Amino acid sequence: QVQLVESGGGLVQAGGSLRLSCAASGLTFSSYAMGWFREAPGKEREFVATISWSGGSTYYADSVKGRFTISRDNAKNTVYLQMNSLKPEDTAVYYCAANNGLGRHVPEYDYWGQGTQVTVSS
Numbered sequence: 001q002v003q004l005v006e007s008g009g010g011l012v013q014a015g016g017s018l019r020l021s022c023a024a025s026g027l028t029f030s031s032y033a034m035g036w037f038r039e040a041p042g043k044e045r046e047f048v049a050t051i052s053w054s055g056g057s058t059y060y061a062d063s064v065k066g067r068f069t070i071s072r073d074n075a076k077n078t079v080y081l082q083m084n085s086l087k088p089e090d091t092a093v094y095y096c097a098a099n100n101g102l103g104r105h106v107p108e109y110d111y112w113g114q115g116t117q118v119t120v121s122s
Contacts, residue, residue: 002026002111004096009116012086016120020081022096022113030054033099034072034079035109038092038118045095047104049081057102064090086120093117 008020022034035050049060049070058070069082079096094116097109 002098004098004111004113006094006096006113006116009094009118011119011121014086014088014120014122016086017082017084018086018118020083020094020096020116020118022079022081024077024079024098027098027111029077029098030074031100033102034070035097035099035103036070036079036081037095037097037106037109038090039095039115040089040092043092045106047106048094050099050102050104051079052102059102059104061104083118086118088120088122091118091120 003025005023033052036048037045038048039045047061051058051070051072055072067085072079096113098111099109
């Protein structure tokens, strides 16, 4: 059974940083591209970042480019999202997801975590 478990969310002031982690089990992690998405209250789930199976390719939403960094450690079956210069508009539930290929759309992803709340105060 595939499990993706996010951690690292919390409350932070604007301008601060957080690092999210997503631990995967039940799948051959190094064969999957991984993505981060977020869902704010009243809004649709949106793409944040994705990383290829090897870590050699990454893509970001324009809204987070230059502030967020996605990375992975295949030895630990874990993907990370380093979030710097956080803004109140980054407040959302953040989800990690696994996909057979790089993608920026929710339907492309096969497996999802339960999400972790990130709240940025002004």
